[in-house]
Each structure stands twice: as structure tokens, then as C-alpha cells.
Amino acid sequence: MTADRDLHPLEKTLLAYLEEHGASTDREIIENSELPEEGSYRRAVEWLLSRGLVIEVSREEQESVQLGPLGISSLKVGVTPELAILRRLAHGAGTLQEIQEDATFDRGRWGSGFGALLRSGLVRKDGDLVHLEADAEDNPYGKLWDQVYRVLEDGGEIDLGSLSDEIAAIVRERSPKRGRDRAEFVVVTLITRTVAVTDEGLEALKRARETVTIGAITPGVLADGEWRNAAFRRYSLDMPPSQIHTGRLHPYRQFLDTVRKRFVALGFTEMRGSLAESEFWNNDALFMPQFHPARDIHDVYYLEEGCSVPPPPSHLEESVAAAHENGGDTGGRGWGYSFSLRQSLQAIMRSQGTALSARTLASDPEIPGKYFGIARCFRYDQVDSTHLPDFFQVEGIVLGEGINLRHLMGLLAMFASEIAGASDYKFLPGYFPFTEPSVEMHIHHPVLGWVEGGGAGLFRPEVRLPLGIDVPVIAWGLGLDRMAMLAMGLDDIRDLVTPDLSRLRTMRVRPDSLLKGGGE
């Protein structure tokens, strides 16, 4: 409790108000005092509280219920998934699958609504069949609709404490503190405080009224020289600074920028590609047979009927098809099947960054040359804490006469130290359909132990010869999402693309150490 700095004008105004009106609530002061706006009051009262010139007499907390994004979408369609399921089952038993075919909600929301009903015993599952075990309207989810949704729709306010325990529990469970973009409700805590001036406060006010001090140094103060005869008001220097949100780059983009700069520094030229590719560039040119399991409908995204991407030059179609069918001029025997040009032209979302390397090989690259590309790729995966529908890979090639397996390992070793900042690494024979020999690198993480650190290989002759390259080519690739999560200290990959600005504002990346990072 110190009083060794002078009162700020805002503090003076607040103390004077409390001197005149006695103990008052925040709301009364904001509405009736001469303080210019709410922020000024908040600042002044915190300063005074911290110096003991004002004390808090009492404090009341109220939790107000608002709708989150999921709640808003339910309100828009006029029903929650739970209530819709109950109403539907009132007409007879059904299966979850039938319910999920209804497009009112997506599968995930139907599923979680169904789970909630099952847990609460409102429905019963008998094999695939689901039976209603309660009244379709007179149940907690019916009440939730009437007492929360309807009230908020009419612009009402809801105090969480005023709801029955049952309804309040549902609301609380569905208002997560994190991940508000997937919340049904948002609970906001409103605090009402009553404050009063202390004896020290009155004393300080009295002293302040007796002395002439200068607050802000204005052009006027400088011009008339008034400052020569007055004291400067002393500022408190131990206050926390007010928070500002500076403009900033996205931490993951920053991470990617760092990766890019390091590859450029190592003499690599950047390649760019397209989000949508033909199967030709994504797979065929990489000598992945058209029956390869990774080319399954369950592994890649196909573009809708009527969409296409430009076809490859016909001489490449021919040489690549020959490599697949019988080896062509590559010295191998090929995969021994009949190559489909039609499948080759199918447009898909790029599933591997190596497509960029295939295009580069086919467009007269520099020899010797080193190329890299950071590519967004797409894989058919259920989204969860370790999978996103699109992810970043960095891929590239090194080509030139005299390139061999030993350079491939030298290159990986350089990536381990220069790109990932790892001090220890080891090589294992790997398998990739388009390279032979293939090597995988594992790098040592200080906390996690050995983690995968990328792979490389010499492109098979069946890849490079049909594209017109007769010197050895090293192809390499690293997945970046996982490395970025390590560097940023994240455990949920979805945070990399979060729409929540508050979350984003707390994420940090220290680009000086990509692997170890300096996360929160």
C-alpha cells in the first residue's frame, strides 16, 4: 500500500464520487459519475484498489448463458439434434444410420446428440434399433429448448443459477472453455462489485486538491512554461502495461517461412504446383501402378464430374504408360498390366508433394540442380486431434551426374541438423513406391526420443527416364505438421488452423529451433 505517486485525474474523479455518494456498485459509478467511459472507470478503480485507497465491499457473480455457434445453428433450423431424434423415434423405432441420413445436421452432430440421449437413458439401443424410452417433449431436452433456446431467441437474458440443476448441468457440459467454435453454449461470468473509499483514499484526495500538478505534458504546457512552477504528477511504474494485440504473422506460416528460407539458403530453388492434379502427375509419373492400394477411392479425393485439369503432353503419356506396362526403355520389366489413359487424366486433390518433383523433372530442370516445394496435400482421413484433411509437406529433388546413395544420406544428415536442429539421427532402409534404394531417417528429440524425420531415395529409372532425365535423381520429403506441433507445443493438430483468435493470440513459435521450438 503506497501513496507515493500523485493521483491521476481519473482517480481524483472516482475518489470524489465515492466521497460524495458512499459505497457504490460498478454500474452506478459508470452510469452516474463524470468518468468519461467504462474503460476509464475500470482502470481507475484497479489503480486505487491496488494502492488501498479504495476497498471492495462486496462482490456478486452471475453466469449469463449465451448461444455458441452450434446453438445458433440449432436455433436456425428450429430444433436440436437430441429433440429431433426424440421426435422422430416417437413415430416408431429406427436406426442411427437412418437418422444420420437426414441433412438437417451433419453426421458428427447427430452422433453426439444420440450419444447424449443414450447416456441419459432417454433412448435404448437394441442391436441396430433405437427405441424411445421417454416422452418426446416432456424431457430435459424439451425443457432446454423452452427454457433456454426460446428465451434467448426472444432476446431474453438467462442467469445460469436460475435454471434447474438438470438443465444447468447440460448447459455447463456444452460450454467448453476451449474450442468455443464447436460449443453449443457460451457461459459468460458477470461480476458486480461494490467499492468504497478508505481513510487513506480521503487523505490522498485532500492532498491532491491542495497541490498543483501537471499530468499529461501537452503542447500548451510546453508553450506557456507553466511546468517551471509546478510539480509533475508521479506515475506508478509498477502497473502492468495495458494489453495491445499487435499485428503478427500466423505462427505456423512463420514456421513454414523459416523452412523455406533454410532450403533457399542451402541452394534449393522453390517449386510451386496446383491443389488439383491429374492422376498422371500425382501417381503415374511416379511409377505407382494404377492398382496400387494408396490410389484407392478411400485414399484420395476425386473432383466432381465435369471438372478436369490440363492433360500432360502426349509423348509423356506414352513413355510413362510404356514404363508401367512393360518397362519401356527403362531396363525393367514394368508392372505388367494394361495402363488406362482415362484413369491417368482423372482430376484429384494432390495427395503427395512429390507431384511437384515429377512436374519439375518433365520441364527441363537445371542439371546439376536442387529443388524444393512446400505443398498442401490432401488425404482421405477422419478429422481428429492428429489428422487434418489437408496438411503441409516439404518435398524436393537433387539431380546431377555422380549423385548416389551416399549423397542421399549426406543430404538427410544436413536436413537433420540445418532444418530440424537435431544433434543425433540414424538411417534405416525405407520403402517408397517411386524410389530405390530408399532410406528413412529418424531423429532424436530431447523429450520424445526417436521420431520420424523424413525419407529419401533415388528415383527409380522407371520414374526419371520416361520424363527425359538420364542422370540420377535424389527425391526426399518431410512431413511438416507434426514438426510444427512439436515446435509450437501443441497437442491437437486442429489448433494449426483454429478460427479462434484468442487461441491464436496465445500460440508461439521460436523459429530458431524448429524441432525443439519454444511453445507455450
Place this chain on the structure above:
Amino acid sequence: MPKIDVSRRDLFRLARIEDPGDGGLADLLSLVKGEIDSSEGDSLKLELNDTNRPDLWCVEGVARALRCHAHGPEYHLSDLPVSDLEILVDRNLRNVRPFVAAFTACGWAPDEEELEALIEVQEKLAASYGRNRKTAGAGFYRLGEIRFPVSYMAASPDLSFVPLGEDGEMTLAQVLRDTETGRTYAHILSGAEVYPVLRDDSGSILSFPPILNSQTTGRVRPGDSELFCEVTGTDWETVQLTATILACNLQDRGAAISPVRVIYPDEHPGRTVSCPVVFADTLTTTMEEVRRILGLEIAPSSAVEALRGMDYASATARGTSITGMLPPYRRDGIHAVDMIEDIAVSMGLGSFGPLLPDRFTQGRSAPIEELADSVRLLLVGAGFEEVLRPVLSSFEKVSIQTGTPAPPVAIANPMTREYGVVRNSLLPGLLEVESASAHSAYPHRIFESGEVLVRDPGGVCSTDVMLACLICCNDADFGDVHSILGSLCHSRGISLRLEPEDDGRFVPGRCAAVIIDGRSSGIVGEVHPEILCNWGITRPASAMEVRLPCLKG
């Protein structure tokens, strides 16, 4: 990547080497491109990375690789006896499930655990390599109860037999409809008018492949030491290789393998095929090529020794050339480089010291990235926060909630509606950020630069790099976002002109097309309250989106 569960004791007993502990085992697994997934007591879970080596997806295969590396090659199936057992193939299976391979294995009597392991390996091969039994599925039988020749014949769906695990007779159609296994694999035979059946010379049904064996002959018991194995499927090579791998596994366990002759109707490849087939793929290269790829001078005798350690059926060096014949259970050698890699794997990668490429190359960023960097830094200087959003979005977000005029390209096989289209604009992503950030301190000044997919009227798709900014706060208006656009253009030396535009996403009269160099390059305006409502955004917002290359100046 295939993962297999093995017993540690079984693995090292079969491999005939001392258990070197997990560290030593991890090193040995380099030979099979494998890793230890988990290790607890006797249970090991191994991950095998080579998707072209189905022979390795079982304990016998991994043990074989370790054993041969330690003790030398074994020449599997090298002297099979002559046999007069035959399977006759019905012409009418041509369009249903045309291929079959078979052999007998005698003299090894599996106990209960070993029998279970045998069945498991067969299931695993059929599930992963045989594409869930479609291209190949296998079955075991008691040899003593089968009268040869066996017919692999087309049967009517009304044919009935007692399936394994059932009490009474069922028709083939009933098996597909009323048994769990039948329902799981019925799709393999969908559309077929006749179904495949194996029947012996006495008329008893062995099985309805690849669905169910029969209760009588198709049930192998612990202690049975005379087995008949068959593999059927739609792909000739997959069927043969599956049978060959199973035969090698049984041989490793101590069984004597005898072949079975399969007689095809004349149009099939090789009218008579003696199974298991010994493929004997041969690869030849020069020592110069080995040196060129591996970067090391290797003596021909060392290369031969390395290939013997990989169980090559033969390996010989003559002058400057080297020839290797793969063991019968492998068909993954389709180019000399495959053999050269085997030399490297056998010698161990540690034998090849890393080198750096010694030729100078000049590094360069892509021009579009250089441009993006400069624009992103200008925006950060102006107080904007950068966001990063997924490229896949939903039709609801792009077209319904945001009202983007051009329809986005849809995914033909989306996993969920939520990621059913490819974004064609960055604005829906920015509006979603607003919608999720009402509790974050204002003002919000956000931007993203990133790729979108657009299509021309002919349906040809291409990738554009866009830049979009959005300002949301109590007094956000057209002027704010206009001045940002203005200062971006000014700093890049571009003259900016606006032309009034009607666009449902923006307030009429407060929306303009961005004209740079006389070309329409983007859009700027105050976001329409209708759109804000759709997203649950409660404060005004203004936004702009331009094609990034237009800011090159």
C-alpha cells in the same frame, strides 16, 4: 503399413539366432524394412514398411530373412517331388473367379497355437495382399478326406452344403445372405450368376471360396499332419504368389511340400500349372552400375555374398556383370535397381558414409512467395493478424452462409459434408474466424494469403493465390478496408481504381470491383448484414479479396 503380432520366442527359434534384445532386434529389422511398434514380454508388434513384400507379413517371413542373413540361403521349393494330384477348372468361372492354386503339406502336425497362427497368416495375406479376399483368398483342409481330382467348378446359387460352424445344410445363396462371413464378403461375388465351389471326386463339397469352408473336410484340427491348401482369386499373380508364400512358410515349419497340377480350360495362361509356382525372377547388372548407385567400389565376391544373405536363389558374378535370381516367394524385383538395393540392405547402410553433393547450385524462392512475403509484412505493419484456414470447406459455408457467387469445385467422394468442397475464396474462412472470435478483444483486423481452386466455364480447374483482409469492430466501414487496399497498392507502385459492383456478399452501393492495370482483380466492400447474421457476427465488418499476382506492380 502392415503390422503383425509375433511371439518373440517363436521368432528367434525360427530364425535360429540368439535374442539380441530390442536394440539389437531393431537393427536386424533393417533387413526387412521393419520397426518395433511395441514390445512387451513375449509379445512383439512389428511394423513392415515394404508394401511390395507380402512374404514378410508373418513371423515365418521375418524369421526367414534373419535366419538367411545369419546362416546363408535356403533354396525354398527347389526340389519338389512329382505329384499326380489334380484340380480341374471349370470354364464357366472365367468371369467370376477364374484362378486357383494348391499344394499339399505333410509331416508337420501343428498344435493348437501353431494352427491358430497358420490361419491368422492366411487371413492376413487374404485381407491385405488379396484385397479382402477379392484378388486372392486361401483355405486349409484335411488331405486324408479328399478324393482327387478336385473340381473347381461353377455352381448354381441353389447348391447346398454344410458350411463350417453351421448345423445343417444351406444353399450358397443362403450362405451369402444369412451368415456373417457371407454378408462381409458377398460383394466379391455380386452380379455373378454362378458361384465358385471346390468339390472332390466323391462329390463332397470342400468349400465355397472365398467365403466359407465346409464343416466336413474344411475343418483342420490340431495334430492334423496332412494338409491340403488352396488359393483362389481374380488375379493370377496374386493367387500364385499367395500359395507360394504359404508353401514356403509350411516348409520352414518342417512340412514336406508336394505340388498339385491345375488344369485350366484352354484359353487360360499355361493350360497346366504346377503349383506352387517357383517364379525365379532374374536380374542382371554391371558392377559399374552398382558403384554408380551405391557410391562405393564393391568387390564382385562381396556383392554375391550380400545377395546370398538376402536368400537369393542364386547369385553369380561373371567378369563385370552380376546376376541374381530372387527367391520364389518374391516378385518385387522388376528392375536391376531392386537387386542393387538388396546389396545395400544386406551390407547395412552403415557401410556407406554420407557425402554432400559437391556441385554449386543457387537457391531461389518462388516469385509468388516473395510477393506474398512483402504483402504479408505490410499488413502486419498495419496491425493485421494473419490466419491460416483449411483448403477444404463445405458448400454451406462457401455458398449458403457467405453467398460466394461462383460455385466451388465439389469433391466427388467427400468423407464428410464439412469438407465437401474446395474453397474458391478466402472470405468464408475469415468470416468463420469472426464467428468464432466474438469473445476476443476488438478490433479484429485479420488476413490470409493462400491458394484457392477455381474453374473456367469448360470445367478446367486451376489454382489461384489470393489475398483477403477483413476488419471487424464497432465502427468498421468501407473506408478502413479501402485505405488498406490503397496503401498496399501505393507501396507496390500500383494505381488503383474502383468500379461500382453488385455482389450479394456486400452492401449495395458500398461494394466495388478492384481494377488494377485495367483488369478486374478483386472485390472490396462492407459485408452485408445478411451475411453477418448467417455467421452470427454481431459487429459490422468490411472486407476485400484480390488475386495476389495482381499486386506485383
